[in-house]
Amino acid sequence: MGGKKLYITAMTLDGAEEVVFGPDERNDITISKAVQASTAMPGFYKPVKIGNEYFVDGGVKQTANLDLMIQKNAKLIICYNPFRPYENREFVEKMSRHTKTKQQSLTEEGFFSVLNQFFRTIFHTRIHAALNLYEKSSTFDGDIILIEPEADDQAFFSMNPFALGHRLHAAQLGFESVRNSINKKFDKIAPILASYGITMNRKGVEVEYQKIHGEEPDPFMLKKVLEGEKRKKQRKRV
Known part of the structure; x- marks a missing residue:
């Protein structure tokens, strides 16, 4: 490999x-x-x-297995957590500034939304508990970068990650979520990666983003961007 x-x-x-x-x-x-x-x-x-x-x-x-990565002597750990709890009030407050939308509770969205929020909160809490532990640790001297969706990202929250038929849309939202999160923290992340010899550049990502951004992107282009170059299929063992 x-x-x-x-x-x-x-x-x-x-x-x-x-x-x-x-x-x-x-x-x-x-x-x-x-x-x-x-x-x-x-x-x-x-x-x-x-x-x-x-x-x-x-x-x-365990949610992120940070301990395993540290046991394997990882110094730079990039953790992507798609299961961040949704802050419904923040989204509704933003919308109400432009519309007459009446504030609603997630309970009005049905059982899936309640269960979705439940699991997201559990995963999110456990990851941050682990991050706090290693932040105070005297034995770990590396860096951990956490990437998460925005708290009021309604599209990402509404998506069912277990629905196979939505896999392309899920991948698109994941790409956009990571791009938005990194853009927001670019000035903090770039120096950390630079210390490991990794140079960040927004240009390439923005070119790809423009190809797939939109409510109904071309499925062929979406797969091409997200899957990258096709490689010869090879069955490997771990």
């Missing part, structure tokens, strides 16, 4: 134990099978059987 190491986590259903798949960890399965196990969110996807054990989403045990 070009000198890079990939680690994927999952949790055993019957023992609630964290399992790490990777080159110097458990490596007897394919990457695709490890990803399948790691994303088997209870209630949405059934547990994945590997050997004689069943596995579920590693996020049940």
Whole structure:
């Protein structure tokens, strides 16, 4: 894998134990099978059987696995958390300045919105608890960059991340979310990355952004931008 190491986590259903798949960890399965196990969110996807054990989403045990990255001697950690809780009041207040929109609660949007907010809050809280821990740690001397959607990003919140039919739209929103988050913190992130020999440049991202921005972007162009150059399919093992 070009000198890079990939680690994927999952949790055993019957023992609630964290399992790490990777080159110097458990490596007897394919990457695709490890990803399948790691994303088997209870209630949405059934547990994945590997050997004689069943596995579920590693996020049940830990949200971001920052400890694993630090154990593997990572000094620069970039953490993307798409599950930030939605601040409905902030969005409604912004809208009410321009319209006569009556403030509404997320409860009026139905069960999915309530459940969505519930899971987002849990994941968001756990990540920030871990970040606070390592910020005060005397043993970790690296940098952690957290990228999240804006708190009032209604389009991102309304999207169902588990709906396969919405995968292109989800990818588009993810691209735009990361772009917006980095733009907002560009002056803080750029010097950190520069200290690791990484130069940031807005130009290339903006060119790609203009190609896919809009309510109904061309699906072919969207896939081309998000997937990059097509590579020969190769089945690899972790």
